[in-house]
Amino acid sequence: MSESIERAPSATQYPRYVDASQVRGKFETTIEEVIEAVSEVTVIARRDGLVALMTHLRDEPSLRFDYLSDIAGLDLGEFASPRFALSYHLYSLTHNHRLRIKVLLDEEDPRVPTMCPLWKSANWLEREIYDMFGVTFDGHPDLRRILMPVDYEGHPLRKDFPIKGY
């Protein structure tokens, strides 16, 4: 087990994540926490002021997050509070850097403002989360189920949804 393995000239500096501290000062009430782990930066944001934060991230020339890669839903568990988390993965084609914005939501009131006016790609990504987790997006132009049938009951990716026999 001691032989050395030749490693490729690695590109571990990629993907590059942006330093979120400069944003933190401007959005003190919205940003709860900035976490750096596994060389990725996560900004935990509150729902209030989320649109203003996202608009700033998109339009500020030094950040310029013009590309919304992905929105991922996460169920933190049946008895967890807050129960849901949404991870917005932003990318900047201009500066080639990334950032993750995470919003935590309570089970009683799982709603966030839509990002459709900022990035058109949010449309289907938000519909998928509405379908899979039952999180509502305020102001979404066409919030319908997307993968499951229209008359389906339940949200399959919630942790209390069984893998078989539902």
Place this chain on the structure above:
Amino acid sequence: MLRKPDPLADTQMTISLGPQHPSTHGVLRLELVLDGETVIRAIPDIGYLHTGIEKTMEKEKWQQVVTVTCRMDYLNSFGNDLGYCLAVEKLMGVEAPKRAQDLRVLFTELNRLSSHLVWFGTHAMDIGAMTAFFYAFVHREKILDLYECATGARLHQSYFIIGGTRWDLPANFIDLCDEFLKGFPQFLDECKRLVTGNKIFQRRTMGVGIIPKESAISWALSGPTIRGSGVNWDIRKTEPYSGYDTYDFKVPVYDGCDVWSRYLVRMDEMEESWKICVEALKRLREPGEHMANHPKLKLPERDLMKKHIDVMIHHFLVASEGFTVPIGEVYQSIESARGEIGFYVVSDGKERPYRVHTRAPSFVNLSALPEMVEGSLLADVVAVIGSIDIVLGDVDR
């Protein structure tokens, strides 16, 4: 659900294209509101192939998930496996050894060739050029034979695992692959002569399915679809992984924003992929280690297991219980044949992933379809669907 047509506009008609229509490349259904032959509105209806893969991943062990990832985008299985493996490796702090990275590059690029050949054949056939299909599939067969030689499977290989590859190459693979790669440029040239210069094909694709640059970025298009709109963005170049920064290749970009540009991007991309394959195969002639030297990832040698009980126990535990991954979350995206495939992997420190979310390139690219087809003719819809190269297994997951 069908929208009610406007009763006042009696010239409008709502039709359903698909889900069994061959030109929809699987089970995509489109609700089209037509005025004569002009498309007024297009509403994609997906989900016919939804199999709950993200849910299934939550019950598989870390190492078993690769058998599910390759079933999402079944034309680009290697790319999916690579994205997932890189994400988990990042979380574990493991790096695949050089030979494994070269193997990964070779197979993902061969996969890009085979995937683009399916696109080439079916896209040309949708538009009416039958012959290209047969040419493309003959050569795709040859690539599938190479997969079978190296991995034992033709479609769902699950060859990349966390830490490297499942096994090393068989002895005869290098020669077989070399022989295939030698003949490929001539074949690609034939393909180009067959279709690219065809006046009918050009008239059917030029200026059709326009999506401007700003719109393409806002819709988060990726892969050849965004590069056909003049955006020079390829994750292999901007955020290199698996040693792509050590390969010499170009990123073809065309700024026509139409079906024709996307066609040209993919045709040029095949040439670049071929170059990378040749280089990777050259590197693979050197021997090396195909698996990271990590006690939980690399299973012990058979004869050691027979001699030492502790090695036996170790093998038994890793094989039956699996291994744990440190608590955390990562988002790893790679350039698949269709665009940015991203894996958002969340670990709660147990032997199964807590959540794996896939950013499916086909899903996001398809969401821009209404903007591309509204206002164009019904026959162009088929050309546009072909040009964004969706795989419904990837859209619906």
